[in-house]
Amino acid sequence: IYEEDEISYSQDEEGEDVTTIKGDGTSTIIFKFTRKAFSVTYLSSLDGSISTLPENVSAKFGKTISGKVTIEKGYTLGSITATHKVYEGDEYVDQELDLDIEFAETADGSLVYSYSYEMPAEDITVTFNAVADKNTPFTVNYHFENVDLNGYDVEKQEGYTGETGTVITEAMLGIVDGTMQNVREGFEYSNNDLMSNTIIAGDGS
Numbered sequence: 001i002y003e004e005d006e007i008s009y010s011q012d013e014e015g016e017d018v019t020t021i022k023g024d025g026t027s028t029i030i031f032k033f034t035r036k037a038f039s040v041t042y043l044s045s046l047d048g049s050i051s052t053l054p055e056n057v058s059a060k061f062g063k064t065i066s067g068k069v070t071i072e073k074g075y076t077l078g079s080i081t082a083t084h085k086v087y088e089g090d091e092y093v094d095q096e097l098d099l100d101i102e103f104a105e106t107a108d109g110s111l112v113y114s115y116s117y118e119m120p121a122e123d124i125t126v127t128f129n130a131v132a133d134k135n136t137p138f139t140v141n142y143h144f145e146n147v148d149l150n151g152y153d154v155e156k157q158e159g160y161t162g163e164t165g166t167v168i169t170e171a172m173l174g175i176v177d178g179t180m181q182n183v184r185e186g187f188e189y190s191n192n193d194l195m196s197n198t199i200i201a202g203d204g205s
Contacts, residue, residue, distance in 0.1 A: 035060040039123045048165055048202075049075040049130030051110070059119045066116035069128055073109050074136045074164035074202020078129045080115055084122035097124065109203075132164040138200050140173060144187055164202045 021027045038061065042054045051070040059065055071077045082097040097120060103113045115126075138160055143152035162172060174180070180189035 035062060036121065037061075038119060038121065040065065040119075041123070041125045043125060043127045044130065045127055046075065046130040046132060046165070048072065049077075049132070050128055053128075054126075061119055061121045063119045064116055065119055066114070068112055068114050070106070071111045071113065071128075071130060072202050074133050074200075075130045076133060077103075077111065077113055078131045080113065080126065080128055082117050082124050082126045084120050084124040086122070132166075133202070134163050135161040136164045136200050136202060137161050138168070144184065162200045164200055166200055168198045168200060 037058045040057050040059060042056060044050045044053055049072055051072055054067050054069065057065075080099055080101055082099055083094040084097065085092040086095045097117050100116045101113060102115075103111050105111055113128075117126075140158050140160060141154045142156035142158070144155050145151075146153050160172065162168065170176075175189070183189055
């Protein structure tokens with residue numbers, strides 16, 4: 001955890017390093033050691049759950065590392081883990097560090113987590129383990145072609161819920177084999193890919 005930085009010897013009157021032990025006991029040899037630096041890698045267990053992931057850094061052994069992350073709306077932070085490798089028996093295994101964690105809710109409903117830990121004498125990986133909310137609300141607008149056949153009018157809205165970050169499927173909306181149930185008389189459902197690859201946003205938009 002330390003590395004040799006400088007070796008200092010006492011000097012004689014001519015300024016030469018003394019490398020032999022004097023009989024009067026005044027010879028002194030000083031060894032100086034600096035703390036080694038180790039890497040910190042930050043990961044998120046779920047894409048899109050962290051607004052800005054901290055940059056990977058290096059830090060010296062024993063230094064206190066602190067920072068903040070914002071969890072996007074529609075997600076919950078299950079835990080923050082910091083692990084490093086230790087040798088046990090005949091193999092390396094993951095060992096977790098103790099973290100100090102605090103959180104506060106912002107005005108828009110997102111959560112900010114503050115964390116700190118002491119840098120061990122090993123490279124470490126810090127993982128933010130987020131969980132997508134299962135009941136995130138979203139709205140479906142039903143567009144009906146107008147009588148002039150030159151556009152659509154929004155005449156109906158319905159609220160649904162689903163898991164943040166997932167694609168909205170026809171099955172979620174009760175559309176079976178391309179057929180929508182309870183369509184207004186005189187209209188038919190046209191699968192025109194308006195909802196293709198539409199993701200449920202955490203803020204309900």
